[in-house]
Amino acid sequence: MKLPFDPYNILLAGVGGQGIVTVSKILAAAAWKAGFKTSLGEAYGLSQRGGSVVSHLRISSHMELPPLIPDYGTHVLVGLEPAEALRSVESYGNSDTVVIVNPELVPTLEARAGKTDFPDAVELLDAIRALVNTVIEVPAKRLSNRPDKTVLQNSVMLGALCGTALFPADMECVKKVMPDYLSAGKILDANLEAFDAGYTYRVTT
Amino acid sequence: MAINAALAIHSSGKEVFLLGNEAIARGALEAGIQVATGYPGNPSSEILGSLNQLAPRLGFYSEWSVNEKVAMEVAAAASFAGLRSLVTMKMNGLNVCADFLTTVNLTGCNGGFVCVTCDDPGALSSGNEQDSRHYARFCQLPMLEPSTCQEAKEMMKYAFEISEEFGLPVLLRSVSRLSHGQGPVSLGDLPRLERVPYYDTSKPFLAAPPRQSHLHQALLAKVVQIKTRFDECQFNTYTGSVDAQSLIITSGLGALFSKEALHLLALEEKVGILNIGTPWPLPDELIKKHLAAKKRVLFVENTDPFLETEVMALAAGLVSTIGVGQFFGQRDGAMAGPFGAGIGELGTEVVVKALAKMEGASAKCIEPRFKVDLATLTNTRVPPRIPSFCEGCSHRASFWAINTALKLSGEDIFVSGDIGCYGLSMGPTGFNTTKVLHCMGAGFGMASGFGALAKLGMEQKVVAVVGDSTFYHAAIPALLNARMNGADILFIVLDNGATSMTGHQPNPGSGRNSMGGVVEPVLVEDLCGALHIPVSTRDPLNVHDSINEISTMLEMSGPRLLVLRSPCAIQQAREARGENIKQLRARVDQGTCIGNQCTCGAFCTKVLGCPGNAWDSETGKAYIDERFCNGCKLCVDLCPVQAISLAEVSH
Numbered sequence: 001m002k003l004p005f006d007p008y009n010i011l012l013a014g015v016g017g018q019g020i021v022t023v024s025k026i027l028a029a030a031a032w033k034a035g036f037k038t039s040l041g042e043a044y045g046l047s048q049r050g051g052s053v054v055s056h057l058r059i060s061s062h063m064e065l066p067p068l069i070p071d072y073g074t075h076v077l078v079g080l081e082p083a084e085a086l087r088s089v090e091s092y093g094n095s096d097t098v099v100i101v102n103p104e105l106v107p108t109l110e111a112r113a114g115k116t117d118f119p120d121a122v123e124l125l126d127a128i129r130a131l132v133n134t135v136i137e138v139p140a141k142r143l144s145n146r147p148d149k150t151v152l153q154n155s156v157m158l159g160a161l162c163g164t165a166l167f168p169a170d171m172e173c174v175k176k177v178m179p180d181y182l183s184a185g186k187i188l189d190a191n192l193e194a195f196d197a198g199y200t201y202r203v204t205t
Numbered sequence: 206m207a208i209n210a211a212l213a214i215h216s217s218g219k220e221v222f223l224l225g226n227e228a229i230a231r232g233a234l235e236a237g238i239q240v241a242t243g244y245p246g247n248p249s250s251e252i253l254g255s256l257n258q259l260a261p262r263l264g265f266y267s268e269w270s271v272n273e274k275v276a277m278e279v280a281a282a283a284s285f286a287g288l289r290s291l292v293t294m295k296m297n298g299l300n301v302c303a304d305f306l307t308t309v310n311l312t313g314c315n316g317g318f319v320c321v322t323c324d325d326p327g328a329l330s331s332g333n334e335q336d337s338r339h340y341a342r343f344c345q346l347p348m349l350e351p352s353t354c355q356e357a358k359e360m361m362k363y364a365f366e367i368s369e370e371f372g373l374p375v376l377l378r379s380v381s382r383l384s385h386g387q388g389p390v391s392l393g394d395l396p397r398l399e400r401v402p403y404y405d406t407s408k409p410f411l412a413a414p415p416r417q418s419h420l421h422q423a424l425l426a427k428v429v430q431i432k433t434r435f436d437e438c439q440f441n442t443y444t445g446s447v448d449a450q451s452l453i454i455t456s457g458l459g460a461l462f463s464k465e466a467l468h469l470l471a472l473e474e475k476v477g478i479l480n481i482g483t484p485w486p487l488p489d490e491l492i493k494k495h496l497a498a499k500k501r502v503l504f505v506e507n508t509d510p511f512l513e514t515e516v517m518a519l520a521a522g523l524v525s526t527i528g529v530g531q532f533f534g535q536r537d538g539a540m541a542g543p544f545g546a547g548i549g550e551l552g553t554e555v556v557v558k559a560l561a562k563m564e565g566a567s568a569k570c571i572e573p574r575f576k577v578d579l580a581t582l583t584n585t586r587v588p589p590r591i592p593s594f595c596e597g598c599s600h601r602a603s604f605w606a607i608n609t610a611l612k613l614s615g616e617d618i619f620v621s622g623d624i625g626c627y628g629l630s631m632g633p634t635g636f637n638t639t640k641v642l643h644c645m646g647a648g649f650g651m652a653s654g655f656g657a658l659a660k661l662g663m664e665q666k667v668v669a670v671v672g673d674s675t676f677y678h679a680a681i682p683a684l685l686n687a688r689m690n691g692a693d694i695l696f697i698v699l700d701n702g703a704t705s706m707t708g709h710q711p712n713p714g715s716g717r718n719s720m721g722g723v724v725e726p727v728l729v730e731d732l733c734g735a736l737h738i739p740v741s742t743r744d745p746l747n748v749h750d751s752i753n754e755i756s757t758m759l760e761m762s763g764p765r766l767l768v769l770r771s772p773c774a775i776q777q778a779r780e781a782r783g784e785n786i787k788q789l790r791a792r793v794d795q796g797t798c799i800g801n802q803c804t805c806g807a808f809c810t811k812v813l814g815c816p817g818n819a820w821d822s823e824t825g826k827a828y829i830d831e832r833f834c835n836g837c838k839l840c841v842d843l844c845p846v847q848a849i850s851l852a853e854v855s856h
Contacts, residue, residue, distance in 0.1 A: 043330075043382070045247050045248075050592065051590045066462045066464075067382045070553035070557070071552070108588050113810035126585075
């Protein structure tokens, strides 16, 4: 597959504990297996305890790239959570960034405790739409069919990303890499199903 | 931690996608290390974490040591006995090792001995953002700094060769974005491990007077030889046109950020990049050659102006031969992030701005371009996510107990804390309890000091709180000090059975060792018994009992210690899932809950703040978010109207 831009910059944003690291590793491995020069930039640390998590995925056909996307240089932003998506758009996005976002809110602790306000999903998505031209909402919770297993929503988003044809490795390549990062058996199967649901949703909408 | 199977593959030439830390581990394996040590610390932990899992299979020895200094000494012993050895740490570990590092540089080493230090520019999870390169110059030890995962692996092998050839420990510096980044790596061979350790006492390593001047002289002579070697080193590379009038001098990730910046500004023909893979000793002749050929130089580095300072000193000595050049970097403010020069992580946009200044180019490519000006956006401010204790964390219970007991005492008492998960107690998740916090062991150390001030009229009292791993790492000397000098302090050790913040590595109290074996734990209370320090043990999740015990112990005098012991909730949950144990979850009875008539407007949500305690603004009542409940029972015990109870949930 040809890259729409070279370097091609994909940013993933979400909340610590959602599984961003795993999703990023899957995408990076797939891009690398598809023959691209790939860099993945992450930071493990305090984000684990419910903080903001951002992964930088950089792909090129010829250049070895540093692990961080330059300011405002993101081509595709995968938001596993709308508040984190907005936060990342403001630092790393531009008007042409395609934002693929799961509208399922993960409010801060203080907000869930009723201590502070938290913008609702509509407000957040509107703010993103005010900044960029293309926002694709993916109702991952409904598509995952397992509202209790929130981590499956990541695989829905993976599938949806592949369904937009914005990822330079094809969906078979991504699915082939998933077993290296997900436990075999029920867990892998559930994630592959969720992936298919996300993919089908994008391809048919 | 799942081990990347690629690390143990014997087949040479295969290309795999690895974490920077995994590449470093693989490099050590390909160099034939027989001993690996370290202390957990972000961003270094995965190096030894990987090696620990492979050690039994591949036949070498590996351990998480009690602290970085001991870790370095253990690795040095292996080197002195002729084996190749590795010690790993985050950059602060070098501070802990400094005493040994500044003597072993003089005595030298035998088998190759490499110390990997991982820096955290921007202090993403550290108390500071120190630059390890200073240690290389200070100790006059060779240092290598990779730019990519592949280079990290190759430099490890080269480091061992240099170390053995010159009989000197070698440092390798990584940064968080390299250690936790990923990239392709071509595997080499894994050698057979055949050396048998033997320390030749006829050639002893002795760092003691009156030999210092001779040892120092010998060290500097080695450095001169290594400098000449590094002038030809394959890791010091120039990329760019021979006609380029400008030069970037950089090391590590700076090389990649520079390359991308030049690409964005289309300046590849005008500016060359000299990537210094050996920041110490600097390859002077190589640098001089490039300085002579260029009019303008930009220094690109993470974090301090290390290369900038050294190269400008070199250039000052060359004024009469090559004239005066123009230098750009941190000194003139060209290289500056949002907080100023030398502060925060390096990024392509920082280099773009600096290049724009040096070359008179436009930096438009990194400016915001949204549909509307960011500043005109409506007030949709996204609140920050403040780090907090996990659901069910025993530290929440411990700090609730400590805070309550201190308030009940009616006295002016504050808490001296330390670093680890429990360090979050300086924030709202730990009820803002900790009032002074620095480095490993300072919790007990400073308390020992505050305790002594009573002799000079200080009326405030102090309670010291450290975690189990911190206790074994650094706090024991302070405890001994308190005992020896009769300080009047209540020491508290929060024992959750593992070094949790960094990934649940084992420590002397865990009852297991680094290679997975079961060992007898060293109990804090046994140590106190031996020191004749009164000691008590409680489960912090029996919170009322813990409050009482703290209150009682506050009334005592002299040094005394309370162990609050309960296993880490995350680790426990993992083990329970694995064994299919029936789990308990809390539930709020909606009839009994008094909503915002409750103390402080809703105790469980507004005060306790466990991720599981949620508020339903429609019903005006609290409820438990079952995704985040570990059944620890703390909110059950503390709810002022006993509206919360536990129920079994099977998996």
